[in-house]
Amino acid sequence: MAAFRSHSNGLILRSALPGRARWDMPALFRKPLLAEALQDALVGLPGFLRVRVASVTGRVLVYYDQTQLTLTQAGTVIADTFAGLGKNIVKTLLDRDTSAPGDGTVGPTTRIHQLLGRTFDADLVELIAAAEREAETTFYKPLANSTGHTALRVFNPLAIGLMMSVALSGGFPPLAALGLTSKYAQMAVFGGTFLLGKTLESVLEDRKSSSWNDYAVMVEQALRLKTFRHLHSLDMGTLSEHSSDQLMNFFHGDIAKIRGFLQYTPPTMWDKALNIIAGGTIMMVVSPIALLLALIPLPLLVQLSKKHQAEAGENFEKVAAEIEDLNRVLSANMGGMATVKSFAAEAREIASLQALAQQLRESESVAAHENSRFNALSTYTLTMGICMPLVYSCFALMSGSMSMVGFLIQTSMIPVVLTSATGLEQANYQYQDAKYAAKRLHALLALQAKIHDGHRALEARGIGGELVFENVTFGYDDTPVLRDISLTIPANQTYAVVGTTGSGKSTLIKLLQRFYDVDGGRITLDGVDLRELHLKNLREAVGLVSQDTYLFNATIYENVLYGRPDATREEVLAACEAAEMASFVAEEPLGYDTVIGERGQRLSGGQRQRISIARTILKNPPIFILDEATSAVDNKTEAAIQRSVNRIAANRTTIIIAHRLSSVIHADQINVLEEGRFVESGSHDALLARDGVYAHLWRLQTEARQLESEVG
Numbered sequence: 001m002a003a004f005r006s007h008s009n010g011l012i013l014r015s016a017l018p019g020r021a022r023w024d025m026p027a028l029f030r031k032p033l034l035a036e037a038l039q040d041a042l043v044g045l046p047g048f049l050r051v052r053v054a055s056v057t058g059r060v061l062v063y064y065d066q067t068q069l070t071l072t073q074a075g076t077v078i079a080d081t082f083a084g085l086g087k088n089i090v091k092t093l094l095d096r097d098t099s100a101p102g103d104g105t106v107g108p109t110t111r112i113h114q115l116l117g118r119t120f121d122a123d124l125v126e127l128i129a130a131a132e133r134e135a136e137t138t139f140y141k142p143l144a145n146s147t148g149h150t151a152l153r154v155f156n157p158l159a160i161g162l163m164m165s166v167a168l169s170g171g172f173p174p175l176a177a178l179g180l181t182s183k184y185a186q187m188a189v190f191g192g193t194f195l196l197g198k199t200l201e202s203v204l205e206d207r208k209s210s211s212w213n214d215y216a217v218m219v220e221q222a223l224r225l226k227t228f229r230h231l232h233s234l235d236m237g238t239l240s241e242h243s244s245d246q247l248m249n250f251f252h253g254d255i256a257k258i259r260g261f262l263q264y265t266p267p268t269m270w271d272k273a274l275n276i277i278a279g280g281t282i283m284m285v286v287s288p289i290a291l292l293l294a295l296i297p298l299p300l301l302v303q304l305s306k307k308h309q310a311e312a313g314e315n316f317e318k319v320a321a322e323i324e325d326l327n328r329v330l331s332a333n334m335g336g337m338a339t340v341k342s343f344a345a346e347a348r349e350i351a352s353l354q355a356l357a358q359q360l361r362e363s364e365s366v367a368a369h370e371n372s373r374f375n376a377l378s379t380y381t382l383t384m385g386i387c388m389p390l391v392y393s394c395f396a397l398m399s400g401s402m403s404m405v406g407f408l409i410q411t412s413m414i415p416v417v418l419t420s421a422t423g424l425e426q427a428n429y430q431y432q433d434a435k436y437a438a439k440r441l442h443a444l445l446a447l448q449a450k451i452h453d454g455h456r457a458l459e460a461r462g463i464g465g466e467l468v469f470e471n472v473t474f475g476y477d478d479t480p481v482l483r484d485i486s487l488t489i490p491a492n493q494t495y496a497v498v499g500t501t502g503s504g505k506s507t508l509i510k511l512l513q514r515f516y517d518v519d520g521g522r523i524t525l526d527g528v529d530l531r532e533l534h535l536k537n538l539r540e541a542v543g544l545v546s547q548d549t550y551l552f553n554a555t556i557y558e559n560v561l562y563g564r565p566d567a568t569r570e571e572v573l574a575a576c577e578a579a580e581m582a583s584f585v586a587e588e589p590l591g592y593d594t595v596i597g598e599r600g601q602r603l604s605g606g607q608r609q610r611i612s613i614a615r616t617i618l619k620n621p622p623i624f625i626l627d628e629a630t631s632a633v634d635n636k637t638e639a640a641i642q643r644s645v646n647r648i649a650a651n652r653t654t655i656i657i658a659h660r661l662s663s664v665i666h667a668d669q670i671n672v673l674e675e676g677r678f679v680e681s682g683s684h685d686a687l688l689a690r691d692g693v694y695a696h697l698w699r700l701q702t703e704a705r706q707l708e709s710e711v712g
């Protein structure tokens with residue numbers, strides 16, 4: 001579709017495909033905060049499927065739903081949203097944006113980023129530019145080292161050509177004109193310069209490699225930090241859409257690929273470009289005809305390269321996706337080795353890995369074949385490029401229209417120029433790799449947290465602990481999980497929630513910690529809606545012990561200390577004592593300094609739970625939640641955990657979620673949840689007297705216990 005211009009609303013349409021359009025928005029150019037604010041405001045608007053606002057290029061890219069919006073409407077919404085950001089916000093963001101580089105003018109770095117963003121992949125350039133800003137680094141130093149190194153690499157073959165011309169002909173006339181007539185003196189000058197040049201070349205080669213490496217590593221670190229920070233800003237709902245393997249792949253795969261690209265491609269491309277410019281200029285001075293002949297195959301080479309890039313890009317995406325699949329299977333197998341073995345499913349797993357590996361091998365073979373075909377063709381084309389000017393120069397030398405000096409310089413420059421136009425495959429490979437990595441990272445960084453931080457601070461010490469669920473309704477998707485439930489938990493009371501599997505008990509706790517927000521109704525703490533509280537304050541106020549509490553591959557002591565990192569050793573040991581850990585810690589050869597393995601796998605379920613309880617005791621939150629913590633332990637451990645829980649619950653609001661009713665009989669109130677609704681509430685005795693759902697469950701469990709003890 002033809003691009004049209006519309007200056008009236010500050011947007012200039014650059015390209016439009018069905019459902020996808022890109023506009024220039026000069027007001028956003030080099031205004032990262034403003035761009036971010038506009039992007040935040042556009043994401044989630046009706047009809048907007050994906051939005052990317054790039055300050056580096058000053059462009060807005062939108063994928064929109066054509067059934068809801070026309071192109072013109074999408075443009076109008078963008079302009080209106082920008083206008084609706086509010087003059088004060090825009091001014092504040094503008095001030096902050098422009099204050100960053102100093103004087104508010106467009107600096108050379110930004111200009112270069114903008115140019116690069118329009119020439120190369122905008123996602124990639126923007127990511128690198130953002131990382132540069134964060135790491136406070138630029139590519140200037142490595143670029144300067146590269147330039148010096150390449151200049152010397154061009155000069156050195158030139159010096160050899162000049163030495164040969166002095167040896168084979170009567171000397172170098174410009175030097176003779178300066179009074180240096182002796183061939184030996186001229187040779188000494190060129191030889192000395194050559195030696196000096198070579199020495200400097202190797203010094204700069206070292207500097208070039210190390211400065212590009214330092215730059216790439218700094219960008220990588222900044223990207224890693226940015227991604228890590230962003231992941232932590234996302235809510236559980238958004239995070240649960242990605243597997244942990246996918247999340248790890250952003251760090252191990254994508255960010256590492258961008259570093260690999262920066263270490264190799266820019267220095268290589270810059271090196272080659274300078275070689276072509278410097279060598280081409282020298283050839284032009286010596287013989288423009290020879291240069292023209294050398295350039296004849298270039299259009300063909302460009303065509304070949306374009307075709308190759310398109311095919312390589314497709315192959316590349318396919319291979320990358322297949323590697324991801326393969327890694328996912330590998331990682332799932334490594335994590336679930338015990339399950340695979342217990343189902344004797346090794347052969348099945350090996351077969352599925354083999355099938356994926358075979359598919360990957362075939363795709364890689366297609367990609368490699370395409371690469372080698374391109375290499376062979378481009379080398380052949382270049383050889384033709386070397387032959388033609390060489391033959392011409394020989395004729396010119398024989399006919400006397402080219403001097404020996406000119407001939408030797410010419411022949412030393414032809415390979416410099418033409419070899420620089422080849423060997424781009426690896427650089428292109430790295431570029432494609434980084435381009436797709438940047439695309440994935442951009443999609444991740446564009447995800448918006450659905451949970452927004454509140455503005456009210458609440459000191460943990462000042463919290464009373466009254467919790468109220470008021471007509472709360474919630475569903476993970478369209479299916480409701482909690483249906484209009486209401487419950488008041490007075491401060492310092494212990495309330496239990498019991499009910500069948502899937503009735504929504506854990507969901508209540510997730511809402512309480514604002515991992516998700518309620519769809520309807522509200523939850524209050526001391527009368528304040530949770531959505532108004534600072535998330536950090538809220539989560540500091542809640543201590544959760546659940547079956548899947550994460551334990552780190554560190555010592556027992558360090559795992560408990562995680563509850564309050566500034567606690568003293570005495571406080572940690574007191575928390576461990578309150579959690580009745582002494583007996584099992586004493587059996588460990590290194591006591592509290594025993595490393596417990598990944599996720600605490602060297603310990604039993606009951607031992608892990610006691611560490612988790614000690615961690616929460618150390619945290620000392622005003623609200624304590626126990627989610628299914630005793631379901632997987634024996635009676636003795638359950639009794640130990642129960643004693644610890646009673647100690648914690650004594651002076652704080654406590655919610656116990658349990659299947660085993662024996663662990664909740666002392667609760668001030670027991671609430672029975674069925675299909676997202678509270679169906680019974682009361683004390684243990686009151687509920688037994690009522691002879692409803694709870695009494696039925698109690699009888700079932702009591703009979704089961706009796707049977708167990710008789711069999712035992």
Ligand SMILES: Nc1ncnc2c1ncn2[C@@H]1O[C@H](COP(=O)(O)OP(=O)(O)OP(=O)(O)O)[C@@H](O)[C@H]1O
Pocket residue numbers: 240476477481499500501502503504505506507508
């Ligand atoms: N992240 C999620 N995404 C989608 N659905 C979910 C998610 N977590 C839970 N559910 C669904 O919500 C319902 C309630 O789950 P919840 O974990 O709250 O139940 P529960 O009462 O704690 O069950 P259990 O006693 O087995 O732990 C279930 O149907 C479950 O499948």
